[in-house]
Amino acid sequence: MVQGTRDELLGRLAEAVGSVTVAHPTRVAVDGPPAAGKTTLADELAVVLREQGRHVIRATIDDFLFPRAQRYPRGEYSAEGCYHDTHDYDALNRVLLDPLGPGGDRRFQPAVYDRTADAALSPPVTAAPADAVLVFDGVFLLRPELIDRWDLRIFVSTALERTVERAVIRECRVSTRADIERRWRERYIPSQQLYFATARPTQYADIVVHNDEPQRPGWETARQGDSEVLAAGE
Numbered sequence: 001m002v003q004g005t006r007d008e009l010l011g012r013l014a015e016a017v018g019s020v021t022v023a024h025p026t027r028v029a030v031d032g033p034p035a036a037g038k039t040t041l042a043d044e045l046a047v048v049l050r051e052q053g054r055h056v057i058r059a060t061i062d063d064f065l066f067p068r069a070q071r072y073p074r075g076e077y078s079a080e081g082c083y084h085d086t087h088d089y090d091a092l093n094r095v096l097l098d099p100l101g102p103g104g105d106r107r108f109q110p111a112v113y114d115r116t117a118d119a120a121l122s123p124p125v126t127a128a129p130a131d132a133v134l135v136f137d138g139v140f141l142l143r144p145e146l147i148d149r150w151d152l153r154i155f156v157s158t159a160l161e162r163t164v165e166r167a168v169i170r171e172c173r174v175s176t177r178a179d180i181e182r183r184w185r186e187r188y189i190p191s192q193q194l195y196f197a198t199a200r201p202t203q204y205a206d207i208v209v210h211n212d213e214p215q216r217p218g219w220e221t222a223r224q225g226d227s228e229v230l231a232a233g234e
Contacts, residue, residue, distance in 0.1 A: 001210065003218040006044075009209065012219060013041075013154065014048045016207060017133055020151050025057070025100040025132040027149060031141040031201060032156030033192045034184070035163035035170065037211045041156055042137035054133050057100075061138025063111030064092045068118045077182065079190035087138075088112060089145040097149040100134055139192075142201035155205035158212055160189050 002012075020026045030045070032038040039060065046056045065071065066088050074081035095109040106128045111121050128134075140146075142153055158166075164184045171180050195201060202208055210218035 001218045001220050003216060006215055006217065009217045009219055010044055010048050013045050013207065013209075014052060016152055016221075017045075017049060017054075018052075022102075022151055024102055024104060024130060025106065025128050025134055026151045027097060027100055027134045028136065028152045028154065029141040029146070029150040030135065030137040030154045030156060031139070031205070032209075032211075033158060033160060033163050034139060034188045035166040036156045036158040037166075037214055038137045038156040040214070041154075041209065041211070042135050046135045049133055049135070055129050055131065057108070057110060057128060057132055057134045059096060059110040059134065059136050061087055061092075061136070061141065062115055063113055063121070064088050064096075064138075065113045065115060067113070067120070077186040079187055079194055082187050082191035083140065083194050087140065092146070093149060096134070096136075097146070100128060100132070101149060106130065106132075140195055140199070142204045143195065143199045147199075147204055153204055153206045154209060155202050155207070156209045156211050157202070158210075160192065162212060163189075 004012075017026060017028060028045075030038045030042040042058070042060075046058045049056050064087055066086065071086050072078070072081060073085055091112045095112060098104055099106060099108040107125050108128060109123050109125055111123055113119070114121050141150070142155070147153075164181060167184055168177050168180050175183075206221065208220045210220075
């Protein structure tokens with residue numbers, strides 16, 4: 001594992017994006033547990049790529065949720081429900097990943113759902129240049145329904161207990177500590193353990209970022225088994 005500064009990590013990731021040679025937009029997954037820091041990392045990577053002159057499409061799995069009425073058939077705290085019932089992968093592939101992929105027409109929509117309003121979205125269809133980069137963050141991105149849609153796969157690894165601490169800080173204005181901890185310990189952390197057991201995401205990651213210390217991250221470019229990453233999170 002290499003350890004360095006935040007800027008060094010971002011430079012390495014931008015270099016990895018630049019090394020992808022495809023005839024269509026480069027589709028980059030930034031996967032990881034909730035509160036691992038993947039959204040922040042994806043935002044920072046997008047800035048660096050734009051500074052390098054790349055056309056960046058920035059999107060997130062949070063804009064491809066099913067409506068709330070459909071997301072909890074197994075209960076609000078179900079880990080299985082979190083993994084199986086939350087995201088509309090058919091829509092994600094249809095309006096974004098496939099149009100930007102091999103044989104696609106590069107005409108895409110970046111979202112289908114407004115989480116705040118709990119309402120469907122239909123933003124204008126946009127045409128992407130062939131050398132564009134899609135930087136897409138979210139949970140469960142390396143699962144079977146999506147794994148072959150990515151041209152670069154980044155997994156942000158953080159000790160799962162640390163994600164609870166970060167979530168409490170991040171969400172304390174909208175939820176009580178007890179509610180946040182219950183959601184993480186009953187739904188989000190077990191759903192990640194289910195994900196590791198069934199999809200083995202770090203086996204498919206091109207780069208694993210160790211983000212326990214965001215200003216002093218570590219990273220590995222060789223694909224590895226996920227037992228070590230998950231063990232570090234338990």
